Amino acid sequence: MTLAITQSTFRTQLKKYLDQISEDNETVYVTRSNNSSVAVVNQEKLNWLERYARAEDGTRDHAIARDQLIRQKIIAPDPIVRSNENYWGQFNE
Incomplete structure (x- = not known):
């Protein structure tokens, strides 16, 4: 809140x-x-926000900071991807 x-x-x-x-x-x-x-x-939240903002998207540091912010409910989690034939078929091309 x-x-x-x-x-x-x-x-x-x-x-x-x-x-x-x-x-x-x-x-x-x-x-x-x-x-x-x-x-x-609080200091922990600020540290993770700064780390997330500084890290390049797609890097391990960015993913770790994002995970921490999701755990703290600061940012929304990624949507769950439901696998089906169409989903897996996209990787065969």
């Missing part, structure tokens, strides 16, 4: 939100008056 709160709410309940970010893998968006909003995420 993603939370959107104001800067003053975040400040007054800092421990509560930091615990949710750390323990529940939440993302908290903090809106700030007259400034850009910020997102607060």
Whole structure:
């Protein structure tokens, strides 16, 4: 679940939100008056997101980072491919 709160709410309940970010893998968006909003995420999530973004598609590092992000329910898993004669036939050409 993603939370959107104001800067003053975040400040007054800092421990509560930091615990949710750390323990529940939440993302908290903090809106700030007259400034850009910020997102607060835990270090592990940020590390995997950065690794995924930097890795070239099709590489082992990209696949590992993608797998971790799927496990954390940050990105959707690949659809399941149902095999049938048509599916396997495409590889005979």
